Amino acid sequence: MIDETKARSIIEPKILKGFRDFLPSMEIQKKAIITKLEEHFSLYGFVPINTPVLEYTEVLLGKGGGETDKQIFHFKDNGDRDVALRFDLTVPFARFLAQHQNELALPFKRFHIDKVWRGENPQKGRFREFTQCDFDIVGVDSAEADYEILAMMDSSFALMGVSDYQFCIAHRGLFNAFLAHLEVEEKSVDILRTVDKLRKIGEQEVVDLLQNIAGSEEKAKNILRYITKEDASEPFLATLERLSSLAGGEEEHTNRMKAIYHYLSEAGIEGHFTLDPSITRGLDYYTGIVYETFLTEIPHFGSVCSGGRYNDLASLYTKEKLPGVGSSIGLDRLLSALEELKSPILKDGSSAELVIFCLEESLYSWYDSLARQFRKQGIRTDVYLQQKKMPAQFKYAQTNNIVFGLTCGKEEHDQNRVTLKNLINREMHSMITIEEAISIIKRN
Amino acid sequence: MIDETKARSIIEPKILKGFRDFLPSMEIQKKAIITKLEEHFSLYGFVPINTPVLEYTEVLLGKGGGETDKQIFHFKDNGDRDVALRFDLTVPFARFLAQHQNELALPFKRFHIDKVWRGENPQKGRFREFTQCDFDIVGVDSAEADYEILAMMDSSFALMGVSDYQFCIAHRGLFNAFLAHLEVEEKSVDILRTVDKLRKIGEQEVVDLLQNIAGSEEKAKNILRYITKEDASEPFLATLERLSSLAGGEEEHTNRMKAIYHYLSEAGIEGHFTLDPSITRGLDYYTGIVYETFLTEIPHFGSVCSGGRYNDLASLYTKEKLPGVGSSIGLDRLLSALEELKSPILKDGSSAELVIFCLEESLYSWYDSLARQFRKQGIRTDVYLQQKKMPAQFKYAQTNNIVFGLTCGKEEHDQNRVTLKNLINREMHSMITIEEAISIIKRN
Numbered sequence: 095m096i097d098e099t100k101a102r103s104i105i106e107p108k109i110l111k112g113f114r115d116f117l118p119s120m121e122i123q124k125k126a127i128i129t130k131l132e133e134h135f136s137l138y139g140f141v142p143i144n145t146p147v148l149e150y151t152e153v154l155l156g157k158g159g160g161e162t163d164k165q166i167f168h169f170k171d172n173g174d175r176d177v178a179l180r181f182d183l184t185v186p187f188a189r190f191l192a193q194h195q196n197e198l199a200l201p202f203k204r205f206h207i208d209k210v211w212r213g214e215n216p217q218k219g220r221f222r223e224f225t226q227c228d229f230d231i232v233g234v235d236s237a238e239a240d241y242e243i244l245a246m247m248d249s250s251f252a253l254m255g256v257s258d259y260q261f262c263i264a265h266r267g268l269f270n271a272f273l274a275h276l277e278v279e280e281k282s283v284d285i286l287r288t289v290d291k292l293r294k295i296g297e298q299e300v301v302d303l304l305q306n307i308a309g310s311e312e313k314a315k316n317i318l319r320y321i322t323k324e325d326a327s328e329p330f331l332a333t334l335e336r337l338s339s340l341a342g343g344e345e346e347h348t349n350r351m352k353a354i355y356h357y358l359s360e361a362g363i364e365g366h367f368t369l370d371p372s373i374t375r376g377l378d379y380y381t382g383i384v385y386e387t388f389l390t391e392i393p394h395f396g397s398v399c400s401g402g403r404y405n406d407l408a409s410l411y412t413k414e415k416l417p418g419v420g421s422s423i424g425l426d427r428l429l430s431a432l433e434e435l436k437s438p439i440l441k442d443g444s445s446a447e448l449v450i451f452c453l454e455e456s457l458y459s460w461y462d463s464l465a466r467q468f469r470k471q472g473i474r475t476d477v478y479l480q481q482k483k484m485p486a487q488f489k490y491a492q493t494n495n496i497v498f499g500l501t502c503g504k505e506e507h508d509q510n511r512v513t514l515k516n517l518i519n520r521e522m523h524s525m526i527t528i529e530e531a532i533s534i535i536k537r538n
Numbered sequence: 539m540i541d542e543t544k545a546r547s548i549i550e551p552k553i554l555k556g557f558r559d560f561l562p563s564m565e566i567q568k569k570a571i572i573t574k575l576e577e578h579f580s581l582y583g584f585v586p587i588n589t590p591v592l593e594y595t596e597v598l599l600g601k602g603g604g605e606t607d608k609q610i611f612h613f614k615d616n617g618d619r620d621v622a623l624r625f626d627l628t629v630p631f632a633r634f635l636a637q638h639q640n641e642l643a644l645p646f647k648r649f650h651i652d653k654v655w656r657g658e659n660p661q662k663g664r665f666r667e668f669t670q671c672d673f674d675i676v677g678v679d680s681a682e683a684d685y686e687i688l689a690m691m692d693s694s695f696a697l698m699g700v701s702d703y704q705f706c707i708a709h710r711g712l713f714n715a716f717l718a719h720l721e722v723e724e725k726s727v728d729i730l731r732t733v734d735k736l737r738k739i740g741e742q743e744v745v746d747l748l749q750n751i752a753g754s755e756e757k758a759k760n761i762l763r764y765i766t767k768e769d770a771s772e773p774f775l776a777t778l779e780r781l782s783s784l785a786g787g788e789e790e791h792t793n794r795m796k797a798i799y800h801y802l803s804e805a806g807i808e809g810h811f812t813l814d815p816s817i818t819r820g821l822d823y824y825t826g827i828v829y830e831t832f833l834t835e836i837p838h839f840g841s842v843c844s845g846g847r848y849n850d851l852a853s854l855y856t857k858e859k860l861p862g863v864g865s866s867i868g869l870d871r872l873l874s875a876l877e878e879l880k881s882p883i884l885k886d887g888s889s890a891e892l893v894i895f896c897l898e899e900s901l902y903s904w905y906d907s908l909a910r911q912f913r914k915q916g917i918r919t920d921v922y923l924q925q926k927k928m929p930a931q932f933k934y935a936q937t938n939n940i941v942f943g944l945t946c947g948k949e950e951h952d953q954n955r956v957t958l959k960n961l962i963n964r965e966m967h968s969m970i971t972i973e974e975a976i977s978i979i980k981r982n
Binding site for chain 2: 104105106107108109110111113114115116117118121122124125129132136137138139140141142143144145146147148149150152153156164167169170171172173175177179189190192193194197198199200201203204209211213223231234236238239241242245356357360361410411412413445446449452455458459462463465466469472473474475476477478479480489490493494
């Protein structure tokens with residue numbers, strides 16, 4: 095229907111680089127995953143929170159600003175306040191904790207699934223607007239809390255129909271003890287960032303960089319020895335003993351790791367966890383366990399869930415110590431991964447299970463009353479809203495992936511029967527009762 | 539745990555004026571409503587879409603800009619693009635339709651529940667960040683589509699446990715026909731905006747304003763006569779006949795209204811709909827039915843759901859005509875209203891149904907295995923993650939509104955039994971089986 099009379103100029107309908115529309119087929123699947131995860135987290139007693147999309151820039155960046163600065167969307171609002179779009183869900187959570195600590199019972203277990211924004215140059219699979227799924231336990235520093243986060247991660251991935259995943263876990267405190275033993279602890283930030291690049295730039299380049307930072311080739315090689323597993327099949331506890339002795343027989347963090355591993359074993363899920371000392375996570379605020387998650391069948395997707403223990407996250411905003419442990423799932427990346435793995439959790443993306451075609455507009459009230467009966471049974475039912483030619487109506491059902499169609503005219507109406515068609519295999523059930531139609535659709 | 543050694547200065551944890559954090563008790567309720575609505579819309583064959591939070595300012599405001607300009611958050615991004623936060627979900631939807639029309643099957647029925655931002659001065663109950671719930675049918679201009687939107691609104695409100703609500707409905711096309719009959723159609727925009735203020739400024743001031751716009755006292759009084767119901771109890775069809783004759787016997791829109799009313803009556807829900815000609819909705823783009831929704835017990839909340847038919851919404855971005863009809867629920871306002879009405883749809887806001895207290899840290903693996911058994915039964919189960927004194931653990935349960943607690947020590951463990959306490963009425967079930975505990979919790 096082109097409107098020829100229109101003279102007004104048209105604005106090109108376009109969106110910003112690095113941003114995306116989600117069409118129904120994709121959005122239905124994303125929502126299905128989010129709902130599953132939220133229900134699952136709730137089963138563990140985790141609760142949702144929500145925070146503003148816009149915050150004071152100072153609150154998000156700290157007083158320094160620095161490198162993150164260029165990556166975030168920030169501006170002066172109409173009241174001349176310096177404001178910014180959040181770039182993760184962790185910093186707003188720290189602010190939230192400091193602000194509301196008197197209203198919350200500790201330990202506090204929260205989840206938050208929402209969009210965040212970064213001004214990075216968009217690459218394949220990287221977007222300027224993307225969805226993160228965070229869950230944390232705050233207010234308790236115990237092996238039980240560390241274990242619970244890991245166990246909930248594990249059951250979340252099991253739930254999503256991913257058969258083959260591996261959590262690579264390490265302990266930042268143990269690594270720091272090792273660096274202290276090596277007398278390079280004051281270089282730890284630079285060393286951490288370098289080690290974090292191991293997968294990207296390879297061993298040789300890491301050693302070269304470490305030599306400059308740590309001051310000697312021997313120290314660099316020692317660090318490489320710590321972060322490398324000689325044997326991929328080395329058992330968890332054997333690796334732990336080796337790392338502990340490299341750290342001069344450190345006990346506190348070693349015992350924590352032993353306790354966590356004990357709980358994982360008692361729960362029968364220890365097979366999904368590898369002790370991988372090359373995992374350090376670049377960020378400064380981690381103090382205990384750190385981890386990344388890889389889907390074994392599609393390792394090129396990178397880590398789809400990572401996090402760790404931080405014992406001082408909210409220190410920017412409060413003098414209270416609020417120890418915590420938490421994880422973040424990159425939901426868009428996970429969604430792409432689940433698509434590639436053809437996960438059964440992904441719904442068919444259909445708008446409805448049944449469409450009631452409009453054969454006779456005069457029968458619309460009857461069609462509508464039929465629809466209400468099917469909906470009462472939980473069947474997603476669409477009614478075609480005008481009397482168009484049947485090929486157009488069938489095409490509508492096809493584009494929307496609707497499996498069943500009801501083709502009813504005067505005869506069906508007068509006998510209070512329906513004719514049901516399976517639009518995929520073309521099976522037809524003529525003049526059946528509504529109850530029969532309901533049971534056929536439910537059996538499908 | 540105050541950290542005395544910390545010298546670093548603290549950033550005040552605060553949020554922007556007009557923005558809000560949602561604590562769990564509130565966010566749980568908001569999510570419960572959203573989930574109910576989304577499931578309900580899906581039953582009608584509506585599908586979700588998602589669009590970016592940030593768009594080109596030109597796309598959102600059109601080439602003119604104008605008054606809305608001051609109300610929106612807009613800025614130059616790092617690439618010197620003029621970008622803005624969306625101020626509603628309707629304009630991005632129009633852009634979405636124009637951009638993806640070849641990928642969608644018409645009629646297209648979509649919903650979108652998400653945040654929008656406006657720079658207005660925050661007042662009581664008004665925020666700069668708020669959540670809208672939009673649903674629309676696009677691609678068909680029929681009484682059936684108009685009716686379906688109204689019927690879905692009606693069942694949505696029934697679903698939310700609101701017992702007393704009224705949809706006030708009018709027809710913009712009929713009103714325009716009346717204005718043409720009165721020979722003031724070229725003033726229609728100003729007249730619409732004036733009439734829309736009736737509830738706010740009262741009859742006398744509206745007449746005064748209309749007299750200036752329409753050019754004579756007689757015309758102003760005529761307009762007032764059109765928009766006023768002489769008798770609140772005047773039946774729908776009687777009002778319609780009266781309006782139709784004031785509009786010179788107009789037929790097209792009158793027949794559309796009759797058809798809609800017929801369908802509402804057939805569905806037995808016509809009692810919730812009043813024909814109220816004072817409803818015009820200020821916005822230019824409406825062309826057919828328009829409506830607002832009032833909760834009869836708390837009318838001071840204003841309209842909680844409004845919308846109408848627009849037959850040319852996407853015309854800013856495409857020459858295709860895309861007729862549509864849609865509604866928007868102000869979700870935050872509705873949430874406040876439901877709270878005031880103590881709607882049964884609002885959950886208790888508890889984090890879990892059951893907490894397993896930690897009497898003996900050495901039994902944690904057993905507690906964890908119990909938790910898994912309860913969760914398998916769909917019972918939201920929290921495990922207390924460290925061995926603290928019992929008063930602290932009980933207080934935790936109380937603050938989180940958790941009804942049941944499991945207090946289990948060595949004796950329970952050795953006999954594989956549990957002791958279950960109802961923390962509200964203090965009823966205690968000592969040394970019962972897990973199955974018994976599950977059935978007591980489920981019965982509650």
